[in-house]
Amino acid sequence: QSVLAQPPSVSGAPRQRVTISCSGRSFNIENNAVNWYQQLPGKAPKLLIYYDNRLPSGVSARFSGSKSGTSASLAISGLQSEDEADYYCASWDDSVNGYVFGTGTKVTVL
Amino acid sequence: QVQLVESGGGLVQPGKSLRLSCVASGFTFSDYAIHWVRQAPGKGLMWVAVIGYNGQHKNYVETVKGRFTVSRDSSKNTAYLEMNSLRREDTAVYFCVKDVDVYSTGWTPGSWGQGTLVTVSS
Numbered sequence: 232q233s234v235l236a237q238p239p240s241v242s243g244a245p246r247q248r249v250t251i252s253c254s255g256r257s258f259n260i261e262n263n264a265v266n267w268y269q270q271l272p273g274k275a276p277k278l279l280i281y282y283d284n285r286l287p288s289g290v291s292a293r294f295s296g297s298k299s300g301t302s303a304s305l306a307i308s309g310l311q312s313e314d315e316a317d318y319y320c321a322s323w324d325d326s327v328n329g330y331v332f333g334t335g336t337k338v339t340v341l
Numbered sequence: 342q343v344q345l346v347e348s349g350g351g352l353v354q355p356g357k358s359l360r361l362s363c364v365a366s367g368f369t370f371s372d373y374a375i376h377w378v379r380q381a382p383g384k385g386l387m388w389v390a391v392i393g394y395n396g397q398h399k400n401y402v403e404t405v406k407g408r409f410t411v412s413r414d415s416s417k418n419t420a421y422l423e424m425n426s427l428r429r430e431d432t433a434v435y436f437c438v439k440d441v442d443v444y445s446t447g448w449t450p451g452s453w454g455q456g457t458l459v460t461v462s463s
Contacts, residue, residue: 266449268386275453276378276386281441287451319386323448329402330376330388330450 234259235320235333242339243310251336253303253320259331263323265303267296268332270317279318280305312340343367343452345437350457353427361422361457363437371395371415374440374447377422379433380456389435391447392420398446405431427461434458 236254243249253265267280278287280296283303295306303322307314320333349361363375377389390401392411399411410423420437434456441451 264449270386275436275455277453278441278451281449281451287441321386321388321450327403329400330391330448332386332388335385 234324234327234331235322237318237320237333237336239334240337240339242341243307244341245310245312247310248306248308249310249338250307251305251318251320251338253305253333255301255303255322256326257301258326259301259322259324260298260303261301262325265296265298266321267294267305268319268321270319272316276319307338310340314338315340343439345439345452345454347435347437347454347457350435350459352460352462354463355427355429355461357427358423358425359427359459361424361435361437361459363420363422363454365418365420365437365439368439370413370418372443374398374442374445375411375413375420376438376440376447376450377411377420378436378438378450378453379431379459380436381430381433384433387433388450390422391440393446394440394444400447424459427459429461432459432461 264282268276270276283298284296324331376391390411413420436456438450439452441449
């Protein structure tokens with residue numbers, strides 16, 4: 232039951248910048264931190280961005296997060312072939328008192 | 342480095358039970374909340390449950406309330422997900438995930454295990 236909406240797919244050429252949107256409501260994104268996860272094919276997800284815009288240790292600075300109101304975005308600059316993966320936004324949701332994930336976005340490098 | 346290893350998955354009939362384990366290493370287990378997240382074949386991620394760092398706080402997604410129970414044993418650095426009355430729609434890879442924050446009830450899943458597959462089928 233994904234309550235955070237993401238575009239199904241995004242594509243870009245190598246070295247381009249792409250953004251992934253994540254749309255929610257006041258009781259999730261607006262009032263709580265947004266986190267982003269990357270899932271490479273056949274692998275477990277990996278935390279990419281937490282607390283809206285913080286990078287975990289070891290994550291490339293090519294990834295950045297932002298939030299405004301009930302929407303959030305993940306930007307990937309200098310797109311590389313290794314960035315081909317599924318990306319999920321997520322946030323705590325006060326209305327269901329649980330953690331909710333976005334619908335997921337598949338990034339393709341052309 | 343943080344390591345989480347799930348086990349206990351397998352094929353189980355509808356209505357039966359299964360217990361998943363998650364053995365942690367590389368961090369002070371008793372200081373962090375542990376989440377369980379699942380992913381049905383070819384589908385997206387779905388948060389299932391969380392147990393707070395000291396075991397007192399537990400929270401579940403509505404679809405598993407009353408059927409699944411989370412617990413932890415700090416003496417064994419292990420978290421558990423007890424699953425009862427399993428349904429076909431519970432078929433998924435189940436991941437255990439360490440929270441980002443110390444001494445938290447669990448708000449931010451951070452480090453993931455590799456997952457264990459649960460298949461509910463007759």
